[in-house]
Amino acid sequence: MISVLARICRALAPLVFLTMLSMVLQADAQQTKPNAPVSPDASAVQEQTLLQQESRIQGRIDIPDKRAGVLIQPAGREWDHFHEVTLRRLGAIVILGMVALLALAYVVLGKIRISAGRSGRKVVRFSGFERFSHWLTAVSFVVLGLTGLNITFGKLLLLPIVGPETFSAFSQISKYAHNFVSFSFLVGLILIVTLWVKDNIPKPVDIDWLRQGGGFIKSKHAPAGRFNAGEKMVFWFALGAGAAVIVSGLLLLFPFYFANIAGMQIAQVVHAIVAVLFIAVILAHIYIGTVGMEGAFEAMGTGEVDMSWAEEHHDLWLAEVLTRERSAPPPRQPTPAPAK
Amino acid sequence: MARMKFLCDADRCIDCNACVTACKNENEVPWGINRRRVVTINDGKPGERSVSMACMHCTDAPCAAVCPVSCIFPTEEGVVLHSKDLCIGCGYCFYACPFGAPQYPRIGNFGSRGKMDKCTYCAGGGGDEETGSIEEFKKYGANRLAQGKLPLCAEMCSTKSLLAGDGEIIAQIYKERVLKRGYGSGAWGWMTAYHESIPV
Numbered sequence: 353m354i355s356v357l358a359r360i361c362r363a364l365a366p367l368v369f370l371t372m373l374s375m376v377l378q379a380d381a382q383q384t385k386p387n388a389p390v391s392p393d394a395s396a397v398q399e400q401t402l403l404q405q406e407s408r409i410q411g412r413i414d415i416p417d418k419r420a421g422v423l424i425q426p427a428g429r430e431w432d433h434f435h436e437v438t439l440r441r442l443g444a445i446v447i448l449g450m451v452a453l454l455a456l457a458y459v460v461l462g463k464i465r466i467s468a469g470r471s472g473r474k475v476v477r478f479s480g481f482e483r484f485s486h487w488l489t490a491v492s493f494v495v496l497g498l499t500g501l502n503i504t505f506g507k508l509l510l511l512p513i514v515g516p517e518t519f520s521a522f523s524q525i526s527k528y529a530h531n532f533v534s535f536s537f538l539v540g541l542i543l544i545v546t547l548w549v550k551d552n553i554p555k556p557v558d559i560d561w562l563r564q565g566g567g568f569i570k571s572k573h574a575p576a577g578r579f580n581a582g583e584k585m586v587f588w589f590a591l592g593a594g595a596a597v598i599v600s601g602l603l604l605l606f607p608f609y610f611a612n613i614a615g616m617q618i619a620q621v622v623h624a625i626v627a628v629l630f631i632a633v634i635l636a637h638i639y640i641g642t643v644g645m646e647g648a649f650e651a652m653g654t655g656e657v658d659m660s661w662a663e664e665h666h667d668l669w670l671a672e673v674l675t676r677e678r679s680a681p682p683p684r685q686p687t688p689a690p691a692k
Numbered sequence: 693m694a695r696m697k698f699l700c701d702a703d704r705c706i707d708c709n710a711c712v713t714a715c716k717n718e719n720e721v722p723w724g725i726n727r728r729r730v731v732t733i734n735d736g737k738p739g740e741r742s743v744s745m746a747c748m749h750c751t752d753a754p755c756a757a758v759c760p761v762s763c764i765f766p767t768e769e770g771v772v773l774h775s776k777d778l779c780i781g782c783g784y785c786f787y788a789c790p791f792g793a794p795q796y797p798r799i800g801n802f803g804s805r806g807k808m809d810k811c812t813y814c815a816g817g818g819g820d821e822e823t824g825s826i827e828e829f830k831k832y833g834a835n836r837l838a839q840g841k842l843p844l845c846a847e848m849c850s851t852k853s854l855l856a857g858d859g860e861i862i863a864q865i866y867k868e869r870v871l872k873r874g875y876g877s878g879a880w881g882w883m884t885a886y887h888e889s890i891p892v
Contacts, residue, residue, distance in 0.1 A: 395738040395739030396702075396703070396739040396741055396875070396877045397733050397734050397739050397740070397741050397877065398877055398878060399877070399878050399880050399881070399883070400878070400883075402733070409731075409733060410731075410733075411731040411732045411733040411734070411735060411743075412731070412732045412735040413729060413730070413731050413732070414707075414709055414712075414730065415712070415726055415729055417724070417726065419792075420726060420729050420731075420792055421731055422731075422792055423731040423733065423743055423745055423791070423792075423880070423881075424745075424790055424791060424880070424881055424884055425790050425791075425792070426790050426884045427790075428754050428787065428788045428789050428790040429754050429788070429790055429884065431754075431758075431787055431788055432754035432757050432758050432788040435757075435758050435784070435788070436757050436758060502760070503760045503782065503784075504760070506760060506761075507759075507760055507761060507762050511761070511762065516761070516762070516763075516778055517777075517778070519761060520761045520763070520777070520778040520779075520780060523760060523761050523780045523782075524780040524781075527780050527781075527782055527803050528802075528803060530803075531802050531803045532802070604783075605801065605802060605803070606801050607783060607799065607800050607801075607805075608799070609801075613786070613787065613792075616787060617787050620787060
């Protein structure tokens with residue numbers, strides 16, 4: 353039996369040898385020919401090709417953190433350019449431009465006075481709850497605006513003055529302030545919209561108001577209801593911009609829950625651009641509500657405005673309020689107690 | 693002075709993850725933080741390549757540029773370091789980094805990420821701690837560079853895929869390899885990190 357096997361082996365040996373020889377020769381041939389089908393480089397992935405196909409390179413990763421599977425995202429450099437160059441220029445132009453414009457307005461127009469003078473009679477313009485909603489939003493906005501600007505401009509303006517340690521401590525606090533005050537801003541915005549949306553629906557009178565120069569031209573009278581066209585524009589802008597910063601802000605507040613790194617970059621760009629425009633618009637809003645116009649601040653301060661002011665700036669609303677007061681039943685007399 | 697860089701020769705990387713482990717061990721980084729990782733592209737398909745990636749210590753580092761408190765800076769050798777005392781954990785460096793290098797101890801809802809951690813090129817930290825001190829080690833990990841040693845991930849790479857050192861020297865080594873073996877998938881990330889690639 354064994355001898356039979358040995359004989360077969362001996363017969364096969366040259367065959368095996370020949371096969372091995374041909375394999376070696378084949379391998380040799382492959383090495384000498386660079387374009388042979390099994391060249392290790394033949395189908396290797398190339399970084400440039402991958403980046404041309406997609407904006408980032410991703411792959412499989414062994415560690416549990418699957419987000420780390422993004423190998424290269426060159427968009428980071430673009431985001432860097434946006435944050436350090438584009439946003440800074442845009443922010444400086446928009447915000448300083450608005451400050452310059454308001455200063456010019458103050459020089460040219462001065463404080464817009466109540467031309468008929470104060471009547472001394474008051475009319476309620478905003479209830480306590482309306483004022484609370486406004487100031488909740490307003491205080492939140494100022495905190496958010498300043499802490500937000502600190503992230504972009506702080507290292508240019510504040511860091512050289514206070515030094516790195518103090519600036520870092522301040523920025524740490526302002527980061528948390530920004531993250532948490534955002535919720536009171538959200539509540540305030542919801543309240544404002546609910547309370548005032550019905551008085552902010554655009555009406556034909558708004559076109560008249562715009563044609564008459566919006567109350568800035570003293571010789572002309574610009575008619576308006578409870579809110580004039582300018583206030584309506586601020587309202588709708590605040591609603592749109594507020595929604596945009598809230599949504600984009602929430603995406604950043606919960607990293608990787610709703611958006612990946614590319615999504616968060618876009619969210620930050622939207623957040624920053626809208627916020628800068630928002631700040632500029634609110635600067636104008638603050639100007640007209642304080643130093644820009646006599647009698648305007650009282651509406652949000654005490655809640656009562658002078659009749660003359662109301663007549664000049666919100667004539668239709670004043671007429672409405674007076675009709676309502678006249679038609680309303682007179683305050684109920686205490687019913688006489690039945691005689692005992 | 694030498695300009696320190698990393699280069700991963702993807703044609704040699706075997707996805708063994710020893711660089712990842714070496715980094716974790718040498719620097720005693722906490723759980724969940726991966727200063728270095730290996731990503732496999734086209735996994736299981738012909739021509740798949742694995743690339744070991746950490747902070748590339750970029751030229752004009754975008755993380756340093758966007759940091760709102762300017763706590764990230766390049767050293768004379770081009771190593772990008774940061775100060776954990778000044779870091780406010782805002783996450784901006786992570787948005788800007790093309791290589792996903794910045795790491796944080798926590799996920800970071802409501803901005804609670806904690807201080808950023810990343811590859812230091814085994815060069816200690818960018819804070820006030822004394823070079824080679826125990827305080828520096830606890831905060832940032834090893835300072836091998838001060839001892840004249842290169843990052844451990846590259847030093848112990850079994851296939852010598854991961855190269856660390858003077859950018860010009862490692863580029864030269866890579867060029868010679870490519871010339872000798874006749875192919876190379878390129879120096880991954882170099883164009884994005886250093887605005888230059890190594891022609892192959």
